[in-house]
Amino acid sequence: MKLERRALKAVYDSEIIPLLEKLKLKEAFEQKKIKCIFCGDIITLENFGGLYREKTKKFNIKIFCNKPACYLKALKENCE
Amino acid sequence: MIDLNWKSFLLISAGFFLKYFFDIIKNIESIEKISAKFWNIIKWAGTYPKRKTIEKELQGTINSYIKDIRKKVFFEEILPYGIKIEWQKKRDKRVYLKRGEVIIRLGYDFDHRKNFIEALIIYIEESLLPTIKHYFSPEFFMALKFVTTAEIACRASRDIYLYFLKNYYRPLFEGQPQVKKWIRKLFDIKKGGLFFPILLPSLSMVGRETLSLLIKPDFDLFQKEITGFINFLKNIATKRERFDEPPLIYLKNYIKIGVVLVSRDYPNFTFKYMPHIKRVKRNFEDGVKFCFITGLGFKNIKGVKLIEKELKKYYRKIDNTSYFIIEKYRHQKLIRIKGICVCFTRESK
Numbered sequence: 464m465k466l467e468r469r470a471l472k473a474v475y476d477s478e479i480i481p482l483l484e485k486l487k488l489k490e491a492f493e494q495k496k497i498k499c500i501f502c503g504d505i506i507t508l509e510n511f512g513g514l515y516r517e518k519t520k521k522f523n524i525k526i527f528c529n530k531p532a533c534y535l536k537a538l539k540e541n542c543e
Numbered sequence: 544m545i546d547l548n549w550k551s552f553l554l555i556s557a558g559f560f561l562k563y564f565f566d567i568i569k570n571i572e573s574i575e576k577i578s579a580k581f582w583n584i585i586k587w588a589g590t591y592p593k594r595k596t597i598e599k600e601l602q603g604t605i606n607s608y609i610k611d612i613r614k615k616v617f618f619e620e621i622l623p624y625g626i627k628i629e630w631q632k633k634r635d636k637r638v639y640l641k642r643g644e645v646i647i648r649l650g651y652d653f654d655h656r657k658n659f660i661e662a663l664i665i666y667i668e669e670s671l672l673p674t675i676k677h678y679f680s681p682e683f684f685m686a687l688k689f690v691t692t693a694e695i696a697c698r699a700s701r702d703i704y705l706y707f708l709k710n711y712y713r714p715l716f717e718g719q720p721q722v723k724k725w726i727r728k729l730f731d732i733k734k735g736g737l738f739f740p741i742l743l744p745s746l747s748m749v750g751r752e753t754l755s756l757l758i759k760p761d762f763d764l765f766q767k768e769i770t771g772f773i774n775f776l777k778n779i780a781t782k783r784e785r786f787d788e789p790p791l792i793y794l795k796n797y798i799k800i801g802v803v804l805v806s807r808d809y810p811n812f813t814f815k816y817m818p819h820i821k822r823v824k825r826n827f828e829d830g831v832k833f834c835f836i837t838g839l840g841f842k843n844i845k846g847v848k849l850i851e852k853e854l855k856k857y858y859r860k861i862d863n864t865s866y867f868i869i870e871k872y873r874h875q876k877l878i879r880i881k882g883i884c885v886c887f888t889r890e891s892k
Contacts, residue, residue, distance in 0.1 A: 466606055466625030471665055472640070474631045475594045476650040481633040513647040516640045524640075529648065532714035534661060538668055541643040
């Protein structure tokens with residue numbers, strides 16, 4: 464019995480900066496201008512939790528921190 | 544003589560080796576788990592082996608639990624997909640991110656429980672009953688996802704389960720008493736061994752039937768019926784061992800389910816499970832679409848198998864036989880009881 468597998472997108476620790484660079488967010492990140500969309504904490508390499516593309520707008524990337532509550536809110540916003 | 548012994552010894556060992564080899568080949572998850580261990584040994588070589596360790600471990604573990612759960616339920620539609628970690632790599636020129644798609648961070652130096660739980664939650668979010676989830680109220684579906692996630696976390700390890708409860712339970716249900724109420728009911732059903740063998744397959748089957756009607760179902764009525772159905776199963780799960788037998792048939796507009804509990808035999812009859820057979824037949828005559836026959840313990844498992852054999856002559860059995868285990872405290876001792884559940888539809892063969 465073979466399972467059809469669905470992709471779960473993930474980023475490894477060391478690839479966060481290149482990912483932000485591709486999204487043209489590296490500068491803002493280094494200047495500590497990026498805040499968690501839910502709790503408002505400044506995002507650093509230590510507390511980076513993930514990101515998502517907003518459903519409603521054409522191209523808008525939102526970043527959240529690594530708190531379980533923020534992670535769950537990000538999922539709630541996107542997976543429903 | 545010695546030569547012959549050597550030959551037979553070699554043949555037997557080759558046979559065992561081949562069987563073991565094919566078992567592994569058939570079960571890709573176990574290969575992934577083994578390869579995770581291999582990558583972990585050479586983690587000092589850089590980030591690639593570390594990344595591979597996480598990837599193989601998560602894929603191997605979660606997919607093997609999913610397969611295990613799928614054996615317990617009748618329909619693969621309940622958890623139709625497996626999980627595959629897709630890394631965003633440096634060498635990819637662009638980031639392909641669809642609307643509503645989330646990229647999560649996974650790290651080797653993190654708490655491995657966090658990696659596991661976050662990957663699991665996102666998987667369940669997308670994969671549990673995907674075709675019919677829109678028919679459920681958000682609170683009910685949230686509770687359903689929670690109980691399924693908790694079950695998999697619990698199988699992974701007690702440590703992961705407690706981490707999940709402590710860090711994700713509170714933020715998830717803060718200020719949502721309705722969801723908590725659902726969770727309590729669903730946990731009662733799970734304790735009685737009816738969550739995977741009866742509840743999830745019923746929802747899946749009812750959803751499939753409703754979808755096939757091509758008429759938009761009355762959402763409010765459907766919700767009401769689901770509430771009633773959950774209470775119906777909860778009554779069976781909690782009152783199972785008392786004398787007052789709860790109703791065993793739930794006959795409404797959308798949900799038409801019957802349950803037959805095999806907990807005793809009737810020695811006065813020529814076929815000692817005849818009353819159960821009659822009950823199933825009566826259920827179908829009354830309009831039940833799916834009838835579940837379930838029993839706990841060695842003797843009743845045997846009984847259910849005999850009933851199944853007899854019923855196969857008249858009705859269509861739904862796919863697999865579901866085996867499950869429930870845990871109960873008796874005289875302050877935790878005991879594990881094996882159970883069985885089979886399902887028939889009224890469509891004749």
